[in-house]
Amino acid sequence: MSDVLNGLLHLTSMLVIPGLAYGSQLALGALGVTLIFGVLRFSSFAHAEGLSLGTALTILFTIWLQGHGVSLGVLPTALLGMLLAMPVMALIFIATDRALYRHFRRINARAEVFMIVSAGVMLMMNGVIRLMIGADGRDFEDGARFIVSARGFRDWSGLAEPLVIKTSQMLTIAVAVLATAGLFWFLGRTQAGRSMRAYADNRNLALLSGVDPDRIVRLTWVLVAVLSVLAGVLFGLDKGYRPFVYQQLLLPMFAAAVVGGLGSPIGAIVGSMIVAFSELALTFAWKKALAYFLPAAMAPESMMQLLSTEYKFAVSFLILVVVLLVRPAGLYGKVSR
Amino acid sequence: MSRTVLLYAAMAAALLAVGLLQSWPLALTILNLCLISVVMALGVNVQWGVAGMFNVGTMGSAAAGGLAVVLVSAPPVRAAWTTGGGRLAIAASILLATTALAVVIWRGLSGNPLLRGVAVAATGLGGVLLAQHWFLPATAAIEAVDAASAGYLGGLGLPVALSWVVGGIFGAALAWPIGRLTAGLRSDYLAVATFGISEIILAVLRNEEWLARGVKNVTGLPRPVPYETDLQAAIWVQDLSAWLGWPLRDTASVLVKLAYAAWFLAVLLVIWWALDRLSHAPWGRMMRAIRDNEEAARAMGKDVARRHLQAFVLGSAIVGIGGAMLVTLDGQFTAGSYQPLRFTFLIWVMVIVGxxxxxxxxxxxxxxxxxxxxQAETAGLWLAATGATLLAPDNPIRLALEAGPAQLRYVLMGLILVLVMRFSPRGLIPEATPEPPK
Amino acid sequence: MSFLKAEGLVGGYGGPPILNGCTIEVDRGQIAVIVGPNGAGKSTAMKAVLGMLRLTAGRVTLDGRDITSLAPQGRIRAGLGFVPQTENVFTGLTVFENLQMGALLRKDSIEATLDEIYALFPILADKRHQPAGQLSGGQRQQLAVGRALMTQPSVLLLDEPTAGVSPNVMDELFDKITRIATQGLAVLMVEQNAAGALEIADTGFVLVQGANRFTGTGRDLLNDPETRRSFLGGRV
Structure with missing residues (x-):
């Protein structure tokens, strides 16, 4: 009996909670990808850099706040810092749109052109981030590190396996739930959100209905800014901030958005969870867990790890390939050619 | 035409200026890398300029081409083959059999999608776990063979120039499945898929030490030109050096770089000639027709997806050749040096600007x-150094300036890319046919 | 002077003009139908009325007010309601949300209008919380008309409302359109199915090469052997 309990605790600490946290971070990022795709009709290669820039700004604001003695107690101060970073990011995105994307919308350019321009934006943001904060990593989490620590739980329960819950993990899940609830409320219940969905659904009819396209585009970038800062900061709190790691989030975010169906917000969330849990499950060493659940005679000798962790990004790609083979429109999407 | 000549002349003058003002070896180093960049840019141009496809996986093709150099021309490590080769072959056959079985199950269970998915996934998992049983000890054994200098399987020990052809084949072989997968879908899917595959190629090259030593790098790859030390010993080189009045080392270095340039130029001319033939052939006209109006071309019965696939594979092969040439020039394969900014997006800037x-x-x-x-780094460093001397050593602006130039290059490249796209989408030398891709 | 009058329209999409001086007009409570052979500029004429086309000559007046210089959105604000031929609903939005989008330009309460539309198209009331993408072809057309009516327009423009629907559904749609007209709206529609449309039309405009060839009551045109032979084919 205690074996099963130990096994469940092991899986909860090492797989379920980290998976939910990572899935939430991806979901916030993938929602941005899918919003940009839905409203502006292109895949932004600058999106991961946007997350990174938002986090870099948050770190700078957080340092400034800490310098003034501001603290949130057990919670990281970065939660306040990101509130300051969000409007700045929104302004950066809107300015980029004004300077670049709007022109290409007006001449009705091909999707490839938008992607190339977004690649240019990516290069610029990348350089700006390096100039701002350097290429090295930074740990900016303060406050209490753990909600449930290994030691504390073991002493309390007397079990061999601990339950470990990091503050950043619970914070990520809570913030992601709140943010997506807010986003769905906005899209479903407000006139602006409805107009945005209508514009994404059928641009010409939306224009005929009196939707102001510039306003929709501005609103989209504001939402993308909020989502990007949240995703980037929560990821950074959880795993530490290193600018280059964010580039590697681009593929999982794209994969999640494609799995769910480009343009579908609910799809982006489901897709993110699929990607996150597949990544963890395929790179997870199942030996310990199996030893708890199986009779001693059947306990595995090898690590029972399908892929080494270096290949976790290959998992997103694998999922992407399967989706393109089986159902290119994704789980919730329309076929778009 | 005169505009083209003028621009080319200006470029040549700039390279000459580097030779005269900085140094000739530097000018030739830049020239050689320019030539390799040209090959890669031609590959991307086949995809974008001719077919209108956005491929974000150039880095993967270049790295695959680079790997070809190791696999073809590095000396074989026999001890590694004897200790791990057999088990590796067993693992490979298990994986092949698993794939075949999965395909059979996939076809056989087409009536029951849920069972089909579960069965294929289970087959895959079982196959991988089984193959690991041989694979993990085999790779551990291979990597233990003379770990400091070998620890991998080595290559075939064939002439390095042959590896350029193989590099092209590698590039094409990787591109084909991706092209098939995304054929007929929105261009976003091609972009995302190519971006993904190139990251995965890099992950494999960095982590599979038994294949090409991972981040431990394969150094001392054979070269198609003489070594500097041999040249320095040759009488005619010493004479030449005396006649030019240059140090012997510089003379030898310049000669080696010139030899490389001759090789690269030869490859470039062959590719250029082939592409020129192609673009004047019906194939090229059809590609342009498809690019300029896909709908009309489709209505006329052109197989757009198939043409796109051809252009994509051809372009990737050319980039693979470029990647192989680059590794040959470096004389080493460094998996850690492949960065998307440098190997994908920089090439894109080249094509768009040109x-x-x-x-x-x-x-x-x-x-x-x-x-x-x-040169941006050189110029930036000089500017920063000049500017920095005016400021106190601990001034934050000075610190940023000193760290800046290397990073500013990215900003500059991004800026050039978007400015050209925005204000001069047809580039410096516009295509002669009326409509550029919009 | 008719309630909506578009006279002497000349224009096209940048190339040679498609409209060569045609005139279309319709009064409140009336149905006018534009018919003609393929490529005659029927849909183009309607787009010109809506302002989606750059005119080189001609003017459009609504209730005596010149609206020629207004953009499509402005004309919709001024009282035109438009139902495009295809992609005329938001497939990802529910029926109710589609109707709400139709009323985007209105600032007042939309409850009364919603009730009227649900009364006219009971099926929309039943399916109000279903995504429009799940509706059948005929239901979609009803929703598209309902969406256009949400602005309480004085003129309803319909671009081939019966394209691709079954004959039964077509009769039902024509019936609804007649009811809309009797409520005091001016209805202008382009129809491929000329015979059916002329049955319910008060006025028919036969366009050929962007100019008026015949104009008359629907009945007259249906009974006129020459128009029948030339433009209505054997389908009557």
């Missing part, structure tokens, strides 16, 4: 952008 759809433009763009890329 004038897409037009190979003359892509060539000029490659020269110009590589030149700017190299």
């Amino acid at each position: 004038g897409s759809g037009n190979h003359r433009g892509a060539i000029l763009g490659a020269f110009l952008i590589w030149f700017v890329w190299v």
Whole structure:
């Protein structure tokens, strides 16, 4: 009996909670990808850099706040810092749109052109981030590190396996739930959100209905800014901030958005969870867990790890390939050619 | 035409100026890398300029081409083969059999999608776990063989120039499945898929030490030109050096770089000639027709997806050749040096700036952008150093200036890319046909 | 002077003009139908009325007010309601949300209008919380008309409302359109199915090469052997 309990605790600490946290971070990022795709009709290669820039700004604001003695107690101060970073990011995105994307919308350019321009934006943001904060990593989490620590739980329960819950993990899940609830409320219940969905659904009819396209585009970038800062900061709190790691989030975010169906917000969330849990499950060493659940005679000798962790990004790609083979429109999407 | 000549002449003058003002070896180093960039840019131009496809996986093709150099021309490590080769072969056959079985199950269970998915997944998992039983000890054994200098399977020990052809084949072989997968879908899917595959190729090259030593790098790859030390010992080189009045080392270095340049130029001319033939052939006209109006071409019964696949595979093969040439020039394969910014997006800047759809433009763009890329750091460092001396050593602006130039290059490249796209989408040398891709 | 009058329209999409001086007009409570052979500029004429086309000559007046210089959105604000031929609903939005989008330009309460539309198209009331993408072809057309009516327009423009629907559904749609007209709206529609449309039309405009060839009551045109032979084919 205690074996099963130990096994469940092991899986909860090492797989379920980290998976939910990572899935939430991806979901916030993938929602941005899918919003940009839905409203502006292109895949932004600058999106991961946007997350990174938002986090870099948050770190700078957080340092400034800490310098003034501001603290949130057990919670990281970065939660306040990101509130300051969000409007700045929104302004950066809107300015980029004004300077670049709007022109290409007006001449009705091909999707490839938008992607190339977004690649240019990516290069610029990348350089700006390096100039701002350097290429090295930074740990900016303060406050209490753990909600449930290994030691504390073991002493309390007397079990061999601990339950470990990091503050950043619970914070990520809570913030992601709140943010997506807010986003769905906005899209479903407000006139602006409805107009945005209508514009994404059928641009010409939306224009005929009196939707102001510039306003929709501005609103989209504001939402993308909020989502990007949240995703980037929560990821950074959880795993530490290193600018280059964010580039590697681009593929999982794209994969999640494609799995769910480009343009579908609910799809982006489901897709993110699929990607996150597949990544963890395929790179997870199942030996310990199996030893708890199986009779001693059947306990595995090898690590029972399908892929080494270096290949976790290959998992997103694998999922992407399967989706393109089986159902290119994704789980919730329309076929778009 | 005169505009083309003028721009090419200006480029040549810039390279000459580097030779005269900085040094000739530096000018030739830049020239050689320019030539390689040209090859890669031509590959991307086949995809974008001719077919209108956005491929974000150039880095993967280049790395695959680089791997070809190791696999073809590095000396074989026999001890590694004897200790791990057999088990590796067993693992490989298990994986092959698993794939075959999965395909059979997939076809056989087409009536029951849920069972089919579960069965294929279970087959895959079982196959991988089974193969690991041989694979993990085999790779551990291989990596233990003379770990400091070998620890991998080595290559075939064949002439290095042959590896350039193989590099092209590798590039094409990787591109084909991706092209098939995304054929007929929105261009976003091609972009995302190519981006993904190139990251995975890199992950494999960095982590599979038994294949090409991972981040431990394969050094001392054979070269198609003589070594500097041998040249320095040759009488005619010593005479030449005395006649030029240059140090012996510089003379030998210049000669080696010139030999490389001759090789690269020869490859470039062959590719250029082939592409020129192609673009005047019915194939090229059809590609342009498809690019300029896909709907009309489709209505006329053109197989757009198939043409796109051809252009994509051809372009990737050319990039693979470029990647192989680059590793040959470096004399080493460094898996850690492949960065998407440098190997994918920089090439894109070259094609866009030069004038897409037009190979003359892509060539000029490659020269110009590589030149700017190299010299921007030099110029930036000089500017920063000059500016920094005016400030106190602990002034934050000075610190930023000193760290800045290397990072500023990215900003500069991004800026050039978007400015050209925005204000001069047809590039420096516009295509002669009326409509650029919009 | 008719309630909506578009006279002497000349224009096209940048190339040679498609409209060569045609005139279309319709009064409140009336149905006018534009018919003609393929490529005659029927849909183009309607787009010109809506302002989606750059005119080189001609003017459009609504209730005596010149609206020629207004953009499409402005004309919709001024009282035109438009139902495009295809992609005329938001497939990802529910029926109710589609109707709400139709009323985007209104600032007042939309409850009364919603009730009227649900009364006219009971099926929309039943399916109000279903995504429009799940509706059948005929239901979609009803929703598209309902969406256009949400602005309480004085003129309803319909671009081939019966394209691709079954004959039964077509009769039902024509019936609804007649009811809309009797409520005091001016209805202008382009129809491929000329015979059916002329049955319910008060006025028919036969366009050929962007100019008026015949104009008359629907009945007259249906009974006129020459128009029948030339433009209505054997389908009557």
